[in-house]
Amino acid sequence: MGKMKETILNPIFKGNPITVLVLGICSSLAVTVELKGAFVMALSVIAVTGLSSLVCSLLRKTIPNRVRIIVQLVVVALMVILVDQFLKAFEATYAIDKQLSVYIGLIITNCIVMGRIEAFALGNKPLPSLFDGVANGAGYGMILIIVAFFRELLGSGTLFGFRIIPQALYDAGYVNNGLMILPPMARIILGCIIWAHRSIDKDLQEK
Amino acid sequence: MEYLSLFVKSIFVDNMIFAYFLGMCSYLAVSKNVKTANGLGIAVIAVLLITLPVNYLLNKFLLTPGENCIFGPDVDLSFLSFIIFIAVIAAITQVVEMVVEKFLPSLYSSLGIYLPLIAVNCAILGGSLFMQQKEFANLGESAVYALGSGAGWYLAIVALAAIREKLSYANIPAGLKGTGITFITVGLMGVAFMAFMGLAI
Numbered sequence: 001m002g003k004m005k006e007t008i009l010n011p012i013f014k015g016n017p018i019t020v021l022v023l024g025i026c027s028s029l030a031v032t033v034e035l036k037g038a039f040v041m042a043l044s045v046i047a048v049t050g051l052s053s054l055v056c057s058l059l060r061k062t063i064p065n066r067v068r069i070i071v072q073l074v075v076v077a078l079m080v081i082l083v084d085q086f087l088k089a090f091e092a093t094y095a096i097d098k099q100l101s102v103y104i105g106l107i108i109t110n111c112i113v114m115g116r117i118e119a120f121a122l123g124n125k126p127l128p129s130l131f132d133g134v135a136n137g138a139g140y141g142m143i144l145i146i147v148a149f150f151r152e153l154l155g156s157g158t159l160f161g162f163r164i165i166p167q168a169l170y171d172a173g174y175v176n177n178g179l180m181i182l183p184p185m186a187r188i189i190l191g192c193i194i195w196a197h198r199s200i201d202k203d204l205q206e207k
Numbered sequence: 208m209e210y211l212s213l214f215v216k217s218i219f220v221d222n223m224i225f226a227y228f229l230g231m232c233s234y235l236a237v238s239k240n241v242k243t244a245n246g247l248g249i250a251v252i253a254v255l256l257i258t259l260p261v262n263y264l265l266n267k268f269l270l271t272p273g274e275n276c277i278f279g280p281d282v283d284l285s286f287l288s289f290i291i292f293i294a295v296i297a298a299i300t301q302v303v304e305m306v307v308e309k310f311l312p313s314l315y316s317s318l319g320i321y322l323p324l325i326a327v328n329c330a331i332l333g334g335s336l337f338m339q340q341k342e343f344a345n346l347g348e349s350a351v352y353a354l355g356s357g358a359g360w361y362l363a364i365v366a367l368a369a370i371r372e373k374l375s376y377a378n379i380p381a382g383l384k385g386t387g388i389t390f391i392t393v394g395l396m397g398v399a400f401m402a403f404m405g406l407a408i
Binding site (some may be wrong): 019022023024026029030066069071073074077078080081084102105106108109110111164167179182183184185186187188190191192194195196198199202205 | 215225226228229231232235236240260286288289293294297328329331332333336337340366380381382383384385386387388389390391393394395396398400401
C-alpha cells in the first residue's frame, strides 16, 4: 500500500511535472488568465493522462516496441478528441471559451501524457498506471490553478468571475494590475513558484 | 502587401512563444547555447513550412463540410482534425529527420534527440490548429503564416539562448538557478515583445 501512496503523492509534490520536470508548459499557461479556464484545463488533462495511461497499460503486452510511439499518439489523440467533443457539447451551457479548444487540442503534444505512458504505463499494471496518470494530471492542474488564482485575483480582482476585491478599495484608488492578464506574467509567476518550491525543498536545487 | 503584413504580424505580434506559449518545452530545454538553438529553430521553420500548407489542404478538402469537401457537402469530419494533423506532422517529421541525417550529418548529431521531438512540439500542432481557427483564404496565406510564426519562434529561441549563455556567469539565488530564472527571463522578454501588441498592420 505504501508504494501506491507514493505513486499518487510523488507527482504532486516532489516530482511535480511542471515545477520539477518542466514538462508540458506549452498548453498550460495560456489558459491561466482566469480560474475557470484553468479548472477546465486541469480536469481535461487529468482525464487524458489517466485514461490514456490506463489504455496503454492494458495494451502494453500487445504493442510492438518499434511502433509504440505512434500507437501512444493515437491513443492520446483519441482521448483528447473525446474530451474536446465532450466540452463542445457543454460549451454553450457553461460558456467555455472558444479559444480553449485550441489548447485542449494541444494536450496531445503535452509531454506529460507521453512521458508518463513511456516511463510508467508501459511497465506497470493498469490500476497503478491509472493512478499515476491521474496523479500527474493533478500535480499539473494544481500549478495551473495556483497561477490562475494570482493572475485573476490581481489582474481582474475576481475569482471564478466573482468580485473579491471590494468596490470601496477601487474608490480609494486601487487599480487592477493590467500586466497580470498579459502572457508574460504567467511565466514570471511560474518562475516565482519554482523558486518558492525549491527554497523549501533544497534537494531540487540545480547546481 | 497583405502577405507582408501577415508575415510581420505572425513574427512579432502573434509570436508563438511570447503571445501563445507554444513550444515552450523544447524552447526551455534546448536554449542552453546559441548553436543548438539555431539548429532547432531552423528545423522548426522547415517542419512548419511543410506541415502547415499540407494540413491546410487537408482541412479545406477533407475535414470542413461544404462545397470543397470531397465526400460531399454534408459530411462533417472536423472532429477528426486532431488525429489527422498529428499523423501528418509525425510522418513529415520522420521524413525531415531522414533527410537531415543523410545530407547534414553534423546538424543531425548536434540536434540529437530533439529532432524527433519536433513531432510533439506544440508550436507545430498549434500552428495547424490556429490555421484552422483563422480560416485563411488560400494556400499562400497559410504558407506565409507558417514562415512567419516559425521565424518568430526561431528569433525567440536564439535570443533566449544568447541571454542564457551570459546568465551562466551571473550570481543567482540557489533556488532560482536553472529553470526558475529562465522562466523569469522569458517573462521579461515577453514584456518587451508586448510593445508590438498595439501595432496595427
